[in-house]
Amino acid sequence: MSYDNPLHVTSEIGRLVSVILHRPSHELENLTPNLMEKLLFDEIPYLKEAIREHDYFASTLKRQGVEVLYLSDLIATAIADPKVRAMFINDFLNEANIYDDGMKYTLQGYFEEKDDAMLIRKMMAGIRKNELANIPTQSLAYLVHETYPFVIDPMPNLYFTRDPAAIIGGGIALNHMRTKTRNRETLFMKYIMKHHPRFKDADIPILYNRDAKTSLEGGDILVLGKGVLAIGISERSEAHSIETLARNIFKAGEEFHTVLAFNIPKKRAFMHLDTVFTMIDHDKFTIHHEIEGPLTVYSITKQEDNQVRIHEESATLEDILKKYLGLSSVTLIRCAGGDKIDGPREQWNDGSNTLAIAPGEVVVYSRNYVTNRILNENGVKTHVIHSSELSRGRGGPRCMSMPIVREDNP
Numbered sequence: 001m002s003y004d005n006p007l008h009v010t011s012e013i014g015r016l017v018s019v020i021l022h023r024p025s026h027e028l029e030n031l032t033p034n035l036m037e038k039l040l041f042d043e044i045p046y047l048k049e050a051i052r053e054h055d056y057f058a059s060t061l062k063r064q065g066v067e068v069l070y071l072s073d074l075i076a077t078a079i080a081d082p083k084v085r086a087m088f089i090n091d092f093l094n095e096a097n098i099y100d101d102g103m104k105y106t107l108q109g110y111f112e113e114k115d116d117a118m119l120i121r122k123m124m125a126g127i128r129k130n131e132l133a134n135i136p137t138q139s140l141a142y143l144v145h146e147t148y149p150f151v152i153d154p155m156p157n158l159y160f161t162r163d164p165a166a167i168i169g170g171g172i173a174l175n176h177m178r179t180k181t182r183n184r185e186t187l188f189m190k191y192i193m194k195h196h197p198r199f200k201d202a203d204i205p206i207l208y209n210r211d212a213k214t215s216l217e218g219g220d221i222l223v224l225g226k227g228v229l230a231i232g233i234s235e236r237s238e239a240h241s242i243e244t245l246a247r248n249i250f251k252a253g254e255e256f257h258t259v260l261a262f263n264i265p266k267k268r269a270f271m272h273l274d275t276v277f278t279m280i281d282h283d284k285f286t287i288h289h290e291i292e293g294p295l296t297v298y299s300i301t302k303q304e305d306n307q308v309r310i311h312e313e314s315a316t317l318e319d320i321l322k323k324y325l326g327l328s329s330v331t332l333i334r335c336a337g338g339d340k341i342d343g344p345r346e347q348w349n350d351g352s353n354t355l356a357i358a359p360g361e362v363v364v365y366s367r368n369y370v371t372n373r374i375l376n377e378n379g380v381k382t383h384v385i386h387s388s389e390l391s392r393g394r395g396g397p398r399c400m401s402m403p404i405v406r407e408d409n410p
C-alpha cells in the first residue's frame with residue numbers, strides 16, 4: 001500500500017503498516033533514585049531485560065507485517081548533512097539547561113567529534129560530569145549544583161514514542177510537552193520530519209507546534225475514525241491546547257469534523273487518556289472504571305467559515321460514542337472487569353493501554369492477565385508481550401509506539 005503522504009492515520013484500529021519505536025538504551029542506566037521524580041519514573045528498569053522485552057515487542061509487530069522504524073536510525077539519517085547536524089547540536093544544547101557559554105562550547109566540541117550513532121546515543125543517555133576531562137566553568141549555578149551528577153540529563157522516556165508527536169490524518173502534532181525533560185524529545189521528531197528523506201519533501205501540515213505556550217501530549221490523542229478524535233484534558237494536555245489543535249485540524253482539511261475532549265482526573269496514574277481508555281475495534285473500547293464517574297465529555301465540532309461549536313455532552317459515554325461514530329451499540333471493556341483490586345492494579349501497569357494492530361487485534365502486557373482474559377472473552381485477539389521491566393517506566397504498548405501509517409478502516 002502506498003499513499004502520496006508518508007503519514008496516514010485515519011483511525012486507531014486500521015491495520016498498522018508503519019510505526020516508530022525507540023529501543024531503550026543507556027538513558028535508563030542514568031536513572032538514579034534522586035532523579036526519578038524529575039524524570040517521571042517510579043522505579044529503575046533493568047536495561048538488559050528491558051531491551052530483551054522491547055525486542056520481543058518489535059518482533060511481535062514485525063511478525064504481523066508491521067514496518068518497524070527506530071527513532072535513533074531516523075534521526076541519524078536526518079542529520080546526515082553536516083549543516084543540519086551542526087544546527088541539531090546547537091538546538092539540542094540550547095534546550096539542555098546549559099546556561100554557561102564555556103560549558104556549551106566544550107559540549108559542542110565533545111558532540112562534534114562523535115560519529116552519528118555515538119552522538120545520538122550520548123544525547124539520549126545524558127552526560128555524566130565525570131565523562132568530561134575538564135569542566136570549563138566557575139559559574140555560580142555550577143558551584144551551587146556541584147554534587148549534581150550530570151552535565152546533561154538523560155532522556156529515559158524516549159521509548160514512549162507515542163507522546164512527543166502524533167499523526168492525525170496526513171498531518172502531525174509536534175507536541176509541547178508538560179515537562180521540560182520530555183520537551184527535549186520533540187526536537188528529534190522535528191528534525192526527522194524536516195530533514196529525513198522519507199518525509200522532508202512531503203507537504204506535511206503541522207497541526208500543533210512545540211513552541212506553543214500550553215502543553216499537549218500524544219498519549220492524550222486518539223484518532224477514533226469517521227472524522228472524530230478523542231483527546232484527553234489531563235495532567236499533561238491542557239484545554240486550550242486541545243481547542244487550538246481542533247481548530248488547526250479543521251482548517252487543514254475535510255477529513256476531521258469533531259473532537260471529543262475527555263476531561264479526566266489530573267493524577268499521575270491517569271497521566272494520559274490512553275492510560276484509561278483505548279479503542280480496540282470499531283465498537284469496542286477499554287476503559288478504567290475509576291474515570292467513569294468523574295468523566296465529562298465536551299464536543300468541539302467544525303462549523304461553517306472556520307467557526308467551531310463547543311458543547312458539554314450530557315449523555316453517557318456509550319451514547320456519546322454511538323452518536324459520533326454512527327454505531328448502534330458500543331462495548332466498554334473495563335480494566336480487570338472493574339474489580340476494586342485487580343482493576344487499579346492492572347491499570348497502574350497499563351492494563352487499559354492496548355495497541356491495536358488491526359480491528360479487534362491488540363498488543364497487551366502479559367502482567368495484566370485478568371484484563372487480557374476479559375478481552376479474549378469479548379472476542380478480542382491479544383498479542384501478549386513481556387512486561388516486567390518496560391512497565392516500570394509507566395507506559396504500555398500504545399505508549400511505546402508511534403504509528404505513522406495505518407490502512408483506512410472500512
Ligand SMILES: NC(=O)NCCC[C@H](N)C(=O)O
Pocket residue numbers: 039040041157160162163182218219220271272274275393394395396398399
Ligand atoms: N502515553 C503514555 O501514557 N505514555 C507513558 C509515559 C510514561 C512516562 N514515564 C511519563 O511519565 O511521561
